[in-house]
Amino acid sequence: MTYTLTSHQYGKAENHIVRIYRDSPRHEIRDLTVTTAMRGAFEDAYLTGDQSKVLPTDTQKNTAFVYAKQHGGGTVEDYGVALAKHFVDDVEPIHGARVDVVVDDWERVVVDGEEHDHTWVRRGPENRTVTVTVDGKGEEQTVHVGGGIRNLVILKSTGSEFHDFLTDGFTTLEETKDRILATAIDATWGFAATPPDWDVAYAAVRAAVVGTFATLHSLALQQTLWHIGGAVLDAVPEIESISLVAPNKHHFLYDFSRYDTDQENAGEVFHADDRPYGLIEATVTR
Numbered sequence: 001m002t003y004t005l006t007s008h009q010y011g012k013a014e015n016h017i018v019r020i021y022r023d024s025p026r027h028e029i030r031d032l033t034v035t036t037a038m039r040g041a042f043e044d045a046y047l048t049g050d051q052s053k054v055l056p057t058d059t060q061k062n063t064a065f066v067y068a069k070q071h072g073g074g075t076v077e078d079y080g081v082a083l084a085k086h087f088v089d090d091v092e093p094i095h096g097a098r099v100d101v102v103v104d105d106w107e108r109v110v111v112d113g114e115e116h117d118h119t120w121v122r123r124g125p126e127n128r129t130v131t132v133t134v135d136g137k138g139e140e141q142t143v144h145v146g147g148g149i150r151n152l153v154i155l156k157s158t159g160s161e162f163h164d165f166l167t168d169g170f171t172t173l174e175e176t177k178d179r180i181l182a183t184a185i186d187a188t189w190g191f192a193a194t195p196p197d198w199d200v201a202y203a204a205v206r207a208a209v210v211g212t213f214a215t216l217h218s219l220a221l222q223q224t225l226w227h228i229g230g231a232v233l234d235a236v237p238e239i240e241s242i243s244l245v246a247p248n249k250h251h252f253l254y255d256f257s258r259y260d261t262d263q264e265n266a267g268e269v270f271h272a273d274d275r276p277y278g279l280i281e282a283t284v285t286r
C-alpha cells in the first residue's frame with residue numbers, strides 16, 4: 001500500500017497575549033489570542049521525522065509575543081501582517097503563513113463619573129477577528145487580510161415573521177406574524193483593497209450588521225442575512241465578499257393555556273431553547 005501526504009501545516013494555537021500600553025498614566029490594553037500556521041516543504045518532518053526545516057511551534061509562540069511589543073502600536077491587522085510576513089520573509093523553509101487573531105475587547109470602567117486609567121471590564125461576548133495569509137516570497141508574494149465578528153449575540157422582540165413555508169406530513173410549526181428573532185452571528189469578510197482605516201472599516205461593518213438586523217422587518221432569518229450582507233458591502237467599498245453563519249436561537253411562547261390561571265401570555269413570556277437550533281448560512285459577494 002502506498003500513501004501520499006496531500007496537505008499539511010503546523011503552528012501554535014491560541015497564544016493569549018495581553019499587551020499593555022503604559023507610556024502615559026492612562027494605560028491602554030490589547031487582548032489577543034493568536035494562532036500561527038506555517039506552510040512549506042515540511043514533508044520530511046512527517047515522512048522521515050527529520051526536523052531540520054521545522055521552526056518549532058514554541059519559537060512561533062515566542063515570536064508572536066515579541067512582535068506584540070515591537071509591532072503592537074498599529075492596528076491588529078498591522079500586527080498580523082508584520083508577524084506573518086516575518087515568518088515567510090525571514091525563515092527560509094516557510095513559504096506561507098497564516099495568522100489568526102481573536103480580539104477580546106475591554107471597556108474602561110467609570111468611577112465617580114470619571115474613566116479609570118488602568119481598570120477595565122470585559123465587553124462581550126462578541127470578538128473581532130482578523131486573519132492574515134501571506135503566500136510566497138519576494139515579487140511573487142501575496143498578502144490577504146480578512147476581517148470578522150464572532151458570536152455577535154443579538155435579539156429583537158418584534159419585527160420578525162415566519163409563515164407561508166412549505167409543509168408536509170411532518171410539519172407542526174405554527175405560522176407567526178410576530179416572534180422574537182435572536183441569533184449569534186459569525187461573520188467573516190475579505191477585502192479586494194486595503195481600506196483607509198482598518199478600525200473604521202470594522203466599526204462600519206458592525207454598525208451595518210446590527211443596524212440592518214434591528215431595522216429590517218424580517219420574514220425569515222435567511223432574508224435578514226441577505227440584507228445584512230448587502231448593507232455591509234454598501235458600507236465598506238473595499239469588502240469583496242461576506243460570509244454569515246447564524247443560529248436561529250428559538251424563543252417559544254410559553255403556553256399558559258395549560259394552567260389554571262387568568263393570566264394571558266400575549267408575547268410576553270418565552271422559553272429560550274438552546275438546542276436544536278436552525279442554522280442559516282449565506283455568502284454575499286459584490
Ligand SMILES: O=c1[nH]c(=O)c2[nH]c(=O)[nH]c2[nH]1
Binds near residue numbers: 173222278
Ligand atoms: O427564519 C427562519 N428560517 C427558517 O428556515 C426556519 N425554520 C423554522 O422552523 N423556523 C425558521 N425561521
